[in-house]
Amino acid sequence: MFRTTTWVNHDLNDLADDRGPAKKEGGTSFDGWYKYAGWIAIIGLWELAPRFGWADPQFLPSFSQVLSTIVQLLFDGTLATHAVVSLWRVIVALLGAALIGLPLGILLGGWLTGLAEDLRPLLRVFGQVNPFSLMPVFIFFFGIGEMAKAAVLGWVALWPILHHTITGVRMVDPVYIKTARSMNIARMDFFTQVLLPGAAPSIFVGLRIAVNLAFFILTAAEMIGASAGLGWAVHNAHCMYQFPRLYASAVMIIALGYGTAQLLRWVERSYFFWKEPTQDGESLSGTETAKAKARQLGWGEWILIASLLFSFIYVGDGVVDRVNEEDKNFGRAQNQPLMDHRQHGVSPGQSNMDHSQHRSGQNQNQSGSEQNQLPKEHDEPGNFVPVIKP
Amino acid sequence: MEFAVNIGRKAAVILVFLALWELAPTLGWIDPLFVPPLSAVLAAFNDPAVSAGLWKHTQISLVRALGGYLLALALAIPLGFLLGGWFKKLNKAFDSIVNVCAQTNPFIFYHIVMLFLGIDESSKVVMIAWTCTWPILFNTIAGIQHTDPLLIKSARSFGVGRWRLFSQVVLPAAAPAIFTGMRLSAGYAFLMLVAAEMMGADSGLGWLLRSYQENYYITRIFAAALLIALLGLTVDAVIGYFEKRFARRAAMEQVKV
Numbered sequence: 001m002f003r004t005t006t007w008v009n010h011d012l013n014d015l016a017d018d019r020g021p022a023k024k025e026g027g028t029s030f031d032g033w034y035k036y037a038g039w040i041a042i043i044g045l046w047e048l049a050p051r052f053g054w055a056d057p058q059f060l061p062s063f064s065q066v067l068s069t070i071v072q073l074l075f076d077g078t079l080a081t082h083a084v085v086s087l088w089r090v091i092v093a094l095l096g097a098a099l100i101g102l103p104l105g106i107l108l109g110g111w112l113t114g115l116a117e118d119l120r121p122l123l124r125v126f127g128q129v130n131p132f133s134l135m136p137v138f139i140f141f142f143g144i145g146e147m148a149k150a151a152v153l154g155w156v157a158l159w160p161i162l163h164h165t166i167t168g169v170r171m172v173d174p175v176y177i178k179t180a181r182s183m184n185i186a187r188m189d190f191f192t193q194v195l196l197p198g199a200a201p202s203i204f205v206g207l208r209i210a211v212n213l214a215f216f217i218l219t220a221a222e223m224i225g226a227s228a229g230l231g232w233a234v235h236n237a238h239c240m241y242q243f244p245r246l247y248a249s250a251v252m253i254i255a256l257g258y259g260t261a262q263l264l265r266w267v268e269r270s271y272f273f274w275k276e277p278t279q280d281g282e283s284l285s286g287t288e289t290a291k292a293k294a295r296q297l298g299w300g301e302w303i304l305i306a307s308l309l310f311s312f313i314y315v316g317d318g319v320v321d322r323v324n325e326e327d328k329n330f331g332r333a334q335n336q337p338l339m340d341h342r343q344h345g346v347s348p349g350q351s352n353m354d355h356s357q358h359r360s361g362q363n364q365n366q367s368g369s370e371q372n373q374l375p376k377e378h379d380e381p382g383n384f385v386p387v388i389k390p
Numbered sequence: 391m392e393f394a395v396n397i398g399r400k401a402a403v404i405l406v407f408l409a410l411w412e413l414a415p416t417l418g419w420i421d422p423l424f425v426p427p428l429s430a431v432l433a434a435f436n437d438p439a440v441s442a443g444l445w446k447h448t449q450i451s452l453v454r455a456l457g458g459y460l461l462a463l464a465l466a467i468p469l470g471f472l473l474g475g476w477f478k479k480l481n482k483a484f485d486s487i488v489n490v491c492a493q494t495n496p497f498i499f500y501h502i503v504m505l506f507l508g509i510d511e512s513s514k515v516v517m518i519a520w521t522c523t524w525p526i527l528f529n530t531i532a533g534i535q536h537t538d539p540l541l542i543k544s545a546r547s548f549g550v551g552r553w554r555l556f557s558q559v560v561l562p563a564a565a566p567a568i569f570t571g572m573r574l575s576a577g578y579a580f581l582m583l584v585a586a587e588m589m590g591a592d593s594g595l596g597w598l599l600r601s602y603q604e605n606y607y608i609t610r611i612f613a614a615a616l617l618i619a620l621l622g623l624t625v626d627a628v629i630g631y632f633e634k635r636f637a638r639r640a641a642m643e644q645v646k647v
Contacts, residue, residue, distance in 0.1 A: 038483040059505040117396070118403045125404075128577075128622035130584050133599050133615035136608060140424035212493070219497045220585040231497070235589075238501045250498045258493045 061244045069244040070251060079233070083252055085323055086222065086229040088316030089146070090214050090260070091309065093153030097210060101158050102203070105165025110195060116166050127159035131217070132224065146320060149221055156217045157210035164206025165199065172198030204268045211264055215257040228323040230256070267305075426609045434613040443598055444617055451587065451595040452621075454511065455579045458518025462575060466523045467568065470530025475560065481531065492524035496582045497589065509590055514583065521582045522575035526568070533567025534560060569633040576625050584618060 043063050050057035061069075073079035108116035131138065131152040138155075142148040172195060180194045222231025230253040237246035408428055415422035422430075434440050473481040500517040507513040537560050545559045587596025595618060602610045 036483075038485075038487045042487060118399045121400050122403055122407055125619055125623065128619040128626075129615060130581055130618055132585055132588055132596075133611065133618055135603055136606065136611060137424060140421070215493075216495055216497070216582070217585075219495045220589065223497060223589055224585075234498055234501055238504070243505070246501065250495075250502065253498060254490065254494050257495065258490055261493060 069248040097157035101161035109166035109169030160209040168199030168202025434609040461519035462522030466526035474531035474534035496521040525574040526571040529571030533564030537563040
């Protein structure tokens with residue numbers, strides 16, 4: 001009836017892979033050890049290569065050095081701040097995208113199926129639009145602060161969520177729907193007991209893709225125009241030739257992305273707690289202990305998760321504000337003299353977007369390998385007074 | 391007949407959207423300085439300076455994307471065969487690493503690759519290859535591992551040799567999954583490339599776009615964005631065409647949920 005798109009297949013493969021027969025074999029202690037062999041090899045190589053001079057230690061600091069940098073940066077708080085800022089941006093954007101995408105998807109998939117079918121090509125075009133390319137439009141609608149970043153991330157996250165929700169709702173087995181209808185089920189019950197659980201596998205796939213993409217794009221957005229966050233930290237460390245810091249921030253952001261994805265998987269597994277025994281029954285005693293642990297979350301636990309999320313958003317909001325404020329002050333204190341002769345009458349601290357560029361450009365002049373190559377019709381890239389040339 | 395009506399309705403939706411795009415700025419619902427009407431954007435394509443620049447940088451970007459993509463294909467498909475088919479233990483050992491690598495941000499990777507390869511073409515190609523490798527690798531492994539055992543057993547019982555088993559049974563069975571991965575990564579390739587070019591490059595569509603942005607050529611920005619979206623759709627359609635040709639079974643049949 002409907003044409004599946006690429007995303008679905010990929011991740012349903014993934015889903016099937018989780019529960020399918022492929023991973024069932026084994027279960028000895030050797031197997032447990034085996035899983036880590038790859039890690040040991042990679043980390044060992046990372047540690048040894050710079051030490052023995054197989055790779056330039058300046059460009060590839062050894063693993064232990066990176067680790068100590070992480071610990072050091074975590075203790076002085078900078079890395080933690082950047083991590084909180086990045087995570088806050090992702091979570092806010094994802095929540096926004098989910099709040100729009102899920103109801104809209106259910107509406108389109110469940111009730112307005114004709115419209116959903118008609119809208120599909122348009123939605124695909126939207127999904128292909130790279131939010132960076134329309135940055136000025138986002139700035140126009142959302143300003144230049146955190147909102148624009150959240151909107152860029154939300155834009156990227158929205159389409160997979162919307163698409164998979166529509167697909168998921170339409171994929172619900174008609175037999176279930178007919179059975180439920182013939183039992184004269186109440187509307188609300190039909191929704192919560194039949195439609196939502198039926199659509200959930202696909203919805204989770206959409207969420208996972210959204211998380212993945214949001215982290216990718218977050219990094220890019222922070223590298224292109226931000227004054228804090230892990231992406232900025234990576235970019236800035238690169239510009240300042242602080243390679244251990246570069247690797248430390250990189251490891252941190254990878255860990256965050258991976259952790260978020262795993263968290264979502266955990267929620268997914270506990271949502272589908274009933275599926276495990278039937279599909280994976282015999283492997284319960286095997287290595288797949290994580291599966292066996294999956295169980296339904298009670299109301300209390302859902303509330304706990306939600307309140308944790310919201311308190312994080314609340315705390316993160318404060319951190320982001322503080323960071324942006326500090327950046328403004330930094331701009332006033334440090335950038336003013338430098339900018340005065342370049343920029344006429346434009347007060348620094350006008351926008352976040354410019355600061356990272358000014359700051360990194362000022363801290364080391366050799367850095368601007370990227371920015372300097374951009375053509376500049378007016379000399380100052382940070383001048384945000386729009387000069388419109390239609 | 392029904393088919394034609396379907397197409398007509400879809401076209402109508404797109405036409406309505408385009409009409410809205412044209413009308414909203416001209417009638418003043420949106421500030422035309424920020425969202426120019428469609429006609430102005432199309433007119434920008436007509437400007438020889440713009441179209442020449444777009445054409446040139448599109449070519450550059452496409453060559454980069456294609457190079458990275460082909461590199462990823464050359465790496466990921468054989469590797470997927472090896473890990474999925476022959477060295478299952480190895481697959482297990484590297485499973486979690488591959489998972490983490492797939493989560494690894496291409497932009498971070500780009501910064502690290504730049505340290506070793508500089509900021510010229512090769513680092514961009516390697517970044518694209520890195521991004522494209524993982525979906526292809528995952529899907530190849532999954533496709534091979536989910537080959538119906540019945541097919542393999544019956545082929546074996548007919549005395550089919552190793553090579554023919556591979557080329558005539560496993561490969562066709564895994565083809566839909568492999569194409570799924572290829573399609574997925576082709577979509578990624580372009581998105582990431584444009585962003586990377588905005589970050590550090592001296593040519594390419596992303597760079598062109600950034601320069602338009604810095605100079606606030608709003609109509610040109612829209613023209614470039616439109617072009618990028620259309621290119622993405624075209625690439626998707628081309629791979630979809632190959633998928634239909636070479637992967638006979640509908641992709642969905644393979645994975646039943």
